[in-house]
Amino acid sequence: MDLRDATRMILSESAAHPELLRVTRQAHDSLALGRQVPHTDLSWMLRESARKNVCPGLHTRYGAAAFDQMVTVMCREIDRQASVDRP
Secondary structure, three states: OOHHHHHHHHHHOOOOOHHHHHHHHHHHHHHHOOOOOOHHHHHHHHHHHHHOOOHHHHHHHHOHHHHHHHHHHHHHHHHHHHHHHOO
16 A cells, blocks of 8 residues: 555545545645655644544445555654654
8 A cells, every 4th residue: 555545545534524634635636746745744634534533434444454554654654754854
């Protein structure tokens, strides 16, 4: 799974949450154009999807393995970018 697929998963379940939908759509569109999405946006998307209770729907719709892969891919990118930002 790549980062674009991971954002697409969140995008598919975020219609009921306009701000999550907006940020996730922007991230997905940026990734589709080959642009990097800031780790702060990715981190916010994961936190907000948990806070808005989107994660159980993702787990049910895609299964445990795909959900785990989505979280892993996003966390690795967040960590990669954040480690570059650290002095």
